[in-house]
Amino acid sequence: MSEHGSGPVAAAGPALRLSGLTKTFGKPAVERLDLTVRAGEFYALLGPNGAGKTTTLRMVAGLLPADAGEIEIFGVDARRQAIEAKRITAWLPDEPMLYDKLDPLEYLEFVAGLWGVPPEVAQERAVELLHVLGLWEQRFERCEGFSRGMKQKVALAGALIHNPKLLMLDEPLTGLDAAVARQVKDLLVERVRAGAAIVLTTHILEVAERLADRIGIIHHGRLIAEGTLAELRAVAGERHSTLEDVFLELTRPDAVRSEAA
Numbered sequence: 001m002s003e004h005g006s007g008p009v010a011a012a013g014p015a016l017r018l019s020g021l022t023k024t025f026g027k028p029a030v031e032r033l034d035l036t037v038r039a040g041e042f043y044a045l046l047g048p049n050g051a052g053k054t055t056t057l058r059m060v061a062g063l064l065p066a067d068a069g070e071i072e073i074f075g076v077d078a079r080r081q082a083i084e085a086k087r088i089t090a091w092l093p094d095e096p097m098l099y100d101k102l103d104p105l106e107y108l109e110f111v112a113g114l115w116g117v118p119p120e121v122a123q124e125r126a127v128e129l130l131h132v133l134g135l136w137e138q139r140f141e142r143c144e145g146f147s148r149g150m151k152q153k154v155a156l157a158g159a160l161i162h163n164p165k166l167l168m169l170d171e172p173l174t175g176l177d178a179a180v181a182r183q184v185k186d187l188l189v190e191r192v193r194a195g196a197a198i199v200l201t202t203h204i205l206e207v208a209e210r211l212a213d214r215i216g217i218i219h220h221g222r223l224i225a226e227g228t229l230a231e232l233r234a235v236a237g238e239r240h241s242t243l244e245d246v247f248l249e250l251t252r253p254d255a256v257r258s259e260a261a
Helices: 053-060 082-087 104-114 119-132 148-160 178-193 205-211 229-236 243-251 253-260
Strands: 016-025 027-037 042-046 068-073 089-092 166-170 197-201 214-219 222-227
Touching (some): 016 053, 027 222, 042 205, 053 068, 053 089, 053 166, 053 197, 082 089, 089 148, 104 119, 119 148, 166 178, 197 205, 205 243, 222 229
Parallel strands (some): 042 197, 042 214, 089 166, 166 197
Antiparallel strands (some): 016 027, 016 068, 214 222
16 A cells, blocks of 8 residues: 555564543543554554544653553553653654754754763764755754744654654644655655654545555544555445545544444
């Protein structure tokens, strides 16, 4: 399904395992969610606005406490071993925050220091990331003058500087032009090939269709369908349709009510 093909042989055990994950804000935002992502897998988590996607990823990242359930990242219990889990995890929100007065090299040095990456290793990784993302010529320019696309790339470099094994991206391509989006996608594909796991949320369904090994569809805080595009087509009864057709079929109100029943 994905354009990058299969990655390396997956490590033993899942990259991410959620079991009974629950979060309530007056009403359930995420409800007894079970989900597994493999090492070396590109996984797209899709759903309508308010479905619980971002809430789920924020709980996995340790930014939001879960009310109940289990979160395991490469065998680490993220609710009980939060620091250990964060060391191997990266989270890139849809509106990344940068220190605008820093230039990209300074920002990456700062972030690497927070993760305890040795200076010589951090410098090598920063140089590599800035070259790959097309930011080398701007390495000494303050981030405050950057376009949204450039800021998104700097934030992505910051998320990758400590070489995380699990990378979670919330709408990373929103507002990016085609050239920048292609650079980001290529970098993500390389990370998956190297054995990392990526969980991506996006409203650009063509991106999920092209990149993802598997797709999960969440609605009202529950996982209502999961699998490859071919498997989701079979569930939706739309064997020759696009992911957009399948998504709309599975998330229409009467279909969701039938699933819940």
